[in-house]
Amino acid sequence: MEKYSINGVSLLKNEKAIFPMMGEFHFSRCPEPEWEEEIRKMRACGMDIIATYVLWIHHEEEEGVFDFTGQRNLHYFLELCEKWQMHVWLRIGPWAHGEARNGGFPDWLLKKGYKLRSDDPDYLALVERFWKKIYKEVEGTHCILGIQVENEYGHVGGLRGVAGEQHMRTLTKLAKTIGFEAPYWTATGWGGAVLGDLTPVMGGYCDAPWDASLKQLPPNKNYLFSTVRNDGNIGSDYAPGMELSFDKDAYPYLTAELGGGVQVTHHRRPRVAAEDIGAMSVCKLGSGCNLLGYYMYHGGTNPKGKLSSLQESTAVGSFCDVPELSYDFQAPIREYGQISETAKELKLLSMFAHDYGETFCNMQPQFAGDDCESTSVHTGDFQDAEDLSAFRMITRRSGDHGYLFVNNYQRGYEMAEHKDVMLRVQTADGEISFPKQDIKNGAYFFYPFNFLLSDDVTLRWINQTPLCNINRKLWFFYGNEKMQYEADEKLSGQVLISMDRIWAKYAWRMKKYPNILFFSALPILETENGIEVICRSDRAQKNCWIIMDATVEDAKTWIDNGWKKPDIIPDFLHVEGDASTICVLSHDLTAADNQTVASFTHTDVNNCIIRKEKNVFHRAEKTDFSEAEACAIDDTGKDYQEYVIRISYDKAYDAAKENIFLQIDFQADQAELYLNGVKIADQYYIGDVWEVSLKRFDFPTELILRLYPLEEDDKIYLETQPDYVNGRCCSLKDIRCVYEYKEKL
Template identity: 30%
Template sequence: MKELLHQNKIVYKLDQKDKEIRQGKLSGQGGENPQGEAFDFTNYYMTHNGQPFIPVVGEFHFSRFAYLQWEEELLKMKAGGVNIIATYVFWNFHEEEEGVFNWSGNLNLRHFVDLCSKHDLPLIIRIGPFCHGEVRNGGLPDWIFNYPFEVRSNDEGYLHLATRLYREIARQLKGCYFQEGGPIIAVQLENEYMHCGAALDAWGYKSGKYITIGRDGKEHLAELRRIAEEAGIQPLFFTVTAWGGAAVPEEGTLPMLAGYAYTPWIPNQPPSREYLFRDLHLCPAEPVDYDTLDYPAAYCELAGGMQVSYNARPYVPASSVEAMTVVKLANGSNLVGYYMYHGGSNPIGRKTFMNEQALPKITYDYQSPLGEFGRIGESYDRIRSIAMFLDAFGERLAPMGCVIPEGQQELAPENTEELRWSVRQREGRGFVFLNNFQDHIPMPEREVSLVLETAKGLVRFPAEGTFKLGSGTAAIFPFNLNIYGIEIISATVQPLTLLEHEHTAVFYAHEGVAPEYVIAKATCSKLTAAGATVVEGEEQWVIRPLAGREHEVQLIHQNGQVVRLLTLTRKEALQAYRLNLWGQERLVISSAHLYEQKGQLICTSEGNGQMKVSLFPAPDHVSASSYADISNMVEGVFSTYNLKVEEMNVPMEIHYPTEQTAVLQLSGEWPQQVEDIFLHIDYEGDVAAAFIRNVMLTDHIQYGHTWNIGLKNSRLDLLKDTLNLSITPVRKGTTQGYVNQAYIERFEGTEIGKFEHIRAVPHYRAVLYKK
């Protein structure tokens, strides 16, 4: 067994006052739609229908994805726990040529908004004029720099063009605001104003020339708001990016924060402070231009990944996204927004590529939870498990204040000795947050014992001895948690979700942490827990259950109510969904990835024609696609369906004209059980690109991981054309420069560029539905 490097035994008195919840500067800025659904704010959290609410926001740029797949991707986001969508409107995508606006195809903003409305997904639209988003000129059209005025200013000429842009956007959004029955709840004007500019690509500079960060401060944002409202852009509230001292309006705007750890703009980046505990409401991580006590702490750019560039090629592990989310929640963030949640592809302009310099021309995969072609990444499952927790327990968590133990706020990121932990609590109830992840530094496994002296008595994690906190693990443990009248004094399992109609609470056990519940006997007259170890004390039951979907603990409340505890394994929790299926909220665990559409459960599986789907509560009379074999069995409270579709051996011919080029002939004829085919390409080299008919489909910068290309949107082209791949080799050697009538560079060394492996992996699809 691996030697435990660190022991942390902590006793802490939890005697802080409860967080003061009061009216804030955004209180009353919300509103109600015709169906009676409402949003509003206190100084500390957002409310939904009058109740505390911690939303999960996912950034998805409609103009960077094929419009025929928007609906499917939005449903995947919704199944992943996202309950608010955010998107940019890039000016130069829509008005590349002056006076010629394009709102069609992948640029059809109104269609995207209507799809969000159709699927009850509130929407935040970021309309610029300046957006950044790693597009050419930060989203400003090339032609605007021909005019004799300063962009991002209150110059009359610039504001005239901004007014025209806003009127065009307003025309697309007419009737789509929340109070009118539409999905749009908020609009962001500008981006990182008075903080950050973007590369000035229109003038062809290779480096060092940037668009101004702005100079008119809050006055410019106020002028943009006036123009927007006069144009008819009138959301419930506005938002603003507020980090780095960026300008923040005095009233009516929600300041939003960012958290990035793998930052290519910092050379030789040291470990970041993003994984340390602090109270963001009292003590923001960096200087800001507003009183933090008047607004909820809200993140619109929590790193869902990072885009690689020619100059910097970071890899963002899924555990980093999960750990940062846990830490920000602990630190009082009451809105969690991911940039990016869904990657995409830059459109090719009429005159040029639309990428920012030093970045790939097409791909904006961003290593995000959902990738450029709808790729489902590991972080998608991590975020979904936290989103399920926020959906079920966010109403309780949102009013809880932060308790940062002494010394935690002063920890340096390089400190691997001390246990990183924090608490959010109210009236003696709350959650313990633990983080054993740090970017750029491995953290040691720990042996932990934590004792809290709360207003409701002593709480121990675990009841006796210690538990093991693995390297890279971030965890949330509850204390004095009331579940349907049953008092859980402490638990070394993470809350996942609640099924109200079944009086069932679902938790999961982290790897290496023995699951345990300590239950107050005053609220529980009897229990049954097959296979569990149960220790009865005078005032409490200590239950150490087996983890797995087939096991359950039944608790009998003093009033006779039966309450069920399910303890999943970590693997099962990362395969779990909470979906509204066939008129009821159900817990679904599956080896496939899932989403719900028109009363059907859509199941997709990468490279495996066999899919396992477990549902609780069990539905009646479930059928599958005609092309799928189905059988079912009972596993504890779950009804499990085994689906099997015929697997496809993808016909693919590969010809290598040179070591650095490949020509692929693939069939565009796919059987109905094949949803998509992804190419997995491993190569040595610097960068690579894929073409169909000499048009670039996508490109890739080598950062040590497989290049994935989804072919669904190109399958008709593949009926008659080849897919051509090319590699630009990486150089290992030296380059000498000298002048001989012209500047000349000569390279001495070796150039490496070769394909190692190209695989075509089918993604299968099957559907479950009720007869």
């Protein structure tokens, strides 16, 4: 059996440091038939742990009536995680927040009059009853690596000081008495939250959509290399960020809530880019983080309630309104399973963590900055996020081995460009100098120094970021500079392979094939029998490439299955060393691409799925799209414009292999989709095209779309402004379809 433990620096497995990647995915916010594929996607994108809430209101909305069936079936979800070798970090509450109604508490519980989130025996008796039901679901599974007790306790509600600490101990003792077991027990630590002897996990978001401000927020401190682990913006709608209640130096720096995106609120709607999350993550690595945990990593959809909707809202005392159904979160994997650019961005870090995590965990950040310097730049004050001319850098090292981190990215602001910069690191053997380079606005990276390739060969420096390695023979790097390096000995059996950042994001690593690195612009997933690629009609279909260690892998099996050996190494790779060590194969997806595009394009009237010429969508009333007058009034008195969407399909689709995404380009306050009179999807406008899976709803042929108007003077912060007509917008710009299918390789 594997032995897990913890020290003051990192998590340990069999007494060796490990650097896992963790992503939040709420099973009860995703239909049960989709779980297995979504777990496979998270695995393919480099996640090792799935964190998930068990939201009380999802399971006991009516007092004494428990529901662990369908998409609330925790036991089955854990079985699937176990099947795909994914650990689980179970967040059992009892209070969760998570943009759920009452923070996850059922309405009936609030009406009891008990002192909630305290040692009130009547409250604890109900917690015990609920937790015993959870434990019954957990029994017999073996994938739970960690358990989180409560959430933001002492910061967002709850008691502080001695009483707060005691309540956390009471809950932990109760959970263990019931029978819960896990190597790690944690509590959220930001904002002055109390721990009750548990291990703290931290967070950090690129924006604060719960904040009351209707303006662009000041430069975010999460883009600094800093000793400060607390993000004062988290939960700022409930209470301002407070000092930590514990000595951070006594615990490893672990995160559970780095924003993989953000959930938009009605009054504040940031639009997140992959670089926002990537740069923030690199800053956390440079600052000493040894567990990257993302909230959310996979978006979701709130389930339907029996008595009410289940989202957070001002109607039930929250400070924010969020969509009733959508919990997309702009996450790396979106609400309907779309793998985004953010997922590819974070995959760069997961591959690094898996191959270099053991040594990296034992490297410490050098905040004094005395061991590294740069030329021709203003170093500034690293603790001042508003200093956009400061050059932000740090080393993380153990002795003379380590990494030099640079971040010149600040979300929403332009950083100064630094020309002809020479980065220097001080070591016992003298100064290490990297080649001069221009560091542009938006750049972020980390370079290794005294990087061990073997017992005999060390890279004194290389101006590339490490990605991964195969058998410590093939060493993969990426960067936008031409690869240069200095080694203390001539390469002997080692091959250095570099590529630009775009191609690095096309790299995929499968646990089933540890001696192979796959390259594909399209996502590649493991199956029970092999691999498959997810193709979409709106994505460029390029060849898939694989690179393997030629000395240990027999390429014949791959060639027999349709892979080909090219005449030369592909030009996206720069190779240093003995190229005969590399075996490169490609798989041609061109034929599939041509078939897909020919069948699903708007210009091809005969074959397209949705035919605008045949009234794919039309206004319920004969008024122009841009007209300001309402065409209908809902039961709350809000006016809206309504459209009928009719969809014709050119064949019957296999839901196991195929999907069709309806893309709705709208400008309005919010949009809602209805099927047979029931609302099935909703979205606030943020400037993106809204994408909805038609497979999830059994490929319907008619939907109703409602758009609610947005007024120019509404008290809403929008990063992307729509086109207003006479101070209002409520328009449908376009509707189109995207076909998705899986091709086995």
